[in-house]
Every structure is written in structure tokens, then in C-alpha cells.
Amino acid sequence: MVNIGVLISGSGTNLQAIIDNVALGNIKGQIKLVISNRKDAYGLTRAKNAGIKSLFIDRKDFNSEEEYNRKLIEEFEREEVELIVLAGYLRILSKDFVQKYRGRIINIHPSLIPSFCGKGCYGDKVHQMVLESGVKITGATVHFVDEGTDTGPIILQKAVEVKDDDTVETLKERVLKVEHQLLPQAIKLYCENRLSIEGRKVRIR
Ligand code: GRF
Numbered sequence: 001m002v003n004i005g006v007l008i009s010g011s012g013t014n015l016q017a018i019i020d021n022v023a024l025g026n027i028k029g030q031i032k033l034v035i036s037n038r039k040d041a042y043g044l045t046r047a048k049n050a051g052i053k054s055l056f057i058d059r060k061d062f063n064s065e066e067e068y069n070r071k072l073i074e075e076f077e078r079e080e081v082e083l084i085v086l087a088g089y090l091r092i093l094s095k096d097f098v099q100k101y102r103g104r105i106i107n108i109h110p111s112l113i114p115s116f117c118g119k120g121c122y123g124d125k126v127h128q129m130v131l132e133s134g135v136k137i138t139g140a141t142v143h144f145v146d147e148g149t150d151t152g153p154i155i156l157q158k159a160v161e162v163k164d165d166d167t168v169e170t171l172k173e174r175v176l177k178v179e180h181q182l183l184p185q186a187i188k189l190y191c192e193n194r195l196s197i198e199g200r201k202v203r204i205r
Helices: 013-023 044-048 065-078 094-098 123-131 168-191
Strands: 002-008 029-036 055-056 083-086 103-109 139-143 154-161 197-200 200-203
Touching: 002 013, 002 044, 002 168, 013 029, 013 044, 013 168, 029 044, 029 065, 029 168, 044 055, 065 154, 083 168, 103 168, 123 168, 139 168, 154 168, 154 200, 168 197
Parallel strands: 002 029, 002 083, 029 055, 083 103
Antiparallel strands: 103 139, 139 154, 197 200
8 A cells, every 4th residue: 555645735626536536446555644835725625524634834934945845755754655746736846855755756737748838837827828829739747756847757648639719717627637537547557566767758567
């Protein structure tokens, strides 16, 4: 049984998808701790409703990103967390954090990386850029996290059609539905030890 820790900043619908899949027995893992950097993140309520330990840790209580990340590590170690999932977490992880959990941090991004990603490109902004660019296909990507932003080895991707009359809201909703399938699937594969990282590639056994 893999101990999972989840970092959130917002509504937590991806967190909810993981909670639901664990409850259904689809994932050989358990969420031990949910941490948010935002006090008002509805994901904290979702965790509480599911009986999962949750913490709001305020960045303002720390003097640096490194110190903040040391606190995150301390709390995840307390729960003996093995796999870290970024489910709409909007802060950048410190080098120490990425080093410590190398190959064990999974992130979900609402586009087909390497398109529409990188610094400052998250949440609704991603869909805004997709619509402005005129592409016909977007999608969702689940990847391992490395020192870059949205640059780690890709685990799973799924395409989503962009419709002519799409707004940010309609497109976001269609992509979220795919995210809610893809992220639990990637976590399932990790927990079944079916993922191996070979350079830039992730092999699925
Ligand atoms: C999702 O679109 C995810 O791809 C992005 O942030 C959003 C989080 O949504 N990283 P939620 O908090 O899981 O509902």
C-alpha cells in the first residue's frame, strides 16, 4: 500500500478524483495527508469530508521557499509519504524537495505538454492561450516533476477537441473531465510499480 501525499491550492476536483478511485479500490494506495498553501482551498474540505488529514501551511509563516518546503517535507515524512501528487498546486517546489522525492512526484497539467506550459502558464490562463492560438486539439498531461516547470518525463496524455464556440469555461470543463481520468490512472500505475523512467521517457510495464 503506497502512502500518498497531495499538494493543492484550489477547488481540489483532481484530489476528489483520487479520493474516489482509492475508495473504489482502483488505487493500491492511501492518501495520508493533503496540504494546501491556500487557507480557502475547497480541497481541504474535500479531504476533511473523506476523513483524510489535511493542513493549511501558510507561506507567509516562513522566510523563504526553501524553509517552506522543509516544512512540507517534515509533514510528509511524519506520515511516511512515498508518492507526492501535485493536484492544482500553484507554488514551485524547491530543489531540495525535488531531489528528495525524485521520481516520486506526479503533476497534472491541463494541456498537451510541451505546448501551453511553463512559467506563469497554469489554470485558466492555459485555456485562454489555447483558444487564442486557434489549435484544434488540446488535452491533459500527467508527468513526473523535475527541477523545471512542467518539464519532467511524461507518464500519460489524452487529447481533447477544441470546439469553435468554446469559451475558457467550456474548454476547461472538458479538459478537467479527462484530467479526472488520467491522474488516478497514473497514480494507479505508480502504485502497481508499472512505471519506469528511462531518460526523457516513461515506460509503462
Ligand atoms: C487543474 O486544471 C489542473 O490541471 C491544474 O489546476 C487545476 C486544478 O483544479 N494544475 P482542481 O483544484 O483539481 O479542481
